[in-house]
Amino acid sequence: MTIRSATNKRTQERDFAGATRKSAASAKPARAAAGSVRVVSASAKTRRKEYEQGESLEGLSKAEKKARKQELRAKEDRMYSAANILMRQDEEYRSKRRLFWVIEGVGIAVIIIVWLMLTxxxxxxxxxxxxxxxxxVGLGIAYAFVIGGFVYGLVKIRPLRNFYKAQVAGMTDRKVIEVLEEEAEREAAKKGKGAKEKEPAAAEEPEQAQPAKKKGPKKNHRSRH
Structure with a gap:
């Protein structure tokens, strides 16, 4: 039996059974992408947040990157605090938040009762x-209240929270700082008012009577006995 040479043209063009072919997905495109098509690199996910904020840390030194990250964290903290301040000033948010904790409290109380039954x-x-x-029955009621409280928070409270977060995100840095300063002034005014209310009460307290000094005849050291 003769063995065909590997350099034979028919051997090179022959398809062998079991051989794998390249998939169509791995094939190169016939032409380049159009100008309107945006080609995103594989590392874009890690920098998505930076691109959304219009900022990039590429090309900066290690110290500059660290300082920039600290600045961004401080900015996020200010925005978070400002959003919480605006939410606390909203009566609708406060009432819904109280109702949320009432629902959760009932569920937790029922869980405690069931635990006492088990003991x-x-x-x-x-x-x-x-x-x-x-x-x-208690477990059913407890699960209903606890899960119902979380559902109520997602449906009624979360939209308000997202609204104020978006509102603060649209503010300038100066406006956010103004919100924080106004809240700090209100807190200082409350503390000052409480201190003034305590001062009159302290002034009205009677002074403690000092023990009377005993008076006796003055000694004359120059007198003769």
């Missing part, structure tokens, strides 16, 4: 069958 605190004066049913 046997009520076994002395409650039948065992009633305790078993109460545990099941």
């Amino acid at each position: 046997g605190v009520f076994n002395s004066f409650v039948p065992a069958g009633t305790i078993a049913v109460g545990q099941l």
